[in-house]
Amino acid sequence: MPRRRRSSMGVGSAFRQVQQQAMSLLGSLRAEIRNKESELQQLRDEESRLAALTGGGVRTGMRGRPRGSVSASPGPRATRSGRVNWREVLTQVPKQFKAADIRDVRGLKGKRPSELFAAITRWIEAGSVRRKARGQYERVS
16 A cells, blocks of 8 residues: 655645634634624614614615625716606697707706606607607607
């Protein structure tokens, strides 16, 4: 039976030692993460209690997202104040208009372009609006 060399045994045990140290560090890191998450949850609960006491709304932040999801850029967001009556919006735009003119109607400044063009498409399909040129629309009286 062939004999093993001593140097190969030393490499295996050194690797095993490093692996055990890594596992130990990983366990302590996971425990620290759990502690921090618990502390964060306590702070969020305290924030919501204080917000309820002052009558202010509670910021949701990352709360409503599933674990591990990536958040979008924290830029300005459109304010949502209920449904938009698009028929009324149509009466408020000029007879000949562009999509940019729709944004001038009160409450639509923060709407996404997809929502505006969906409304224009619905108006065209309903026969309330016709397309004159690219980006130019005309209200049908």
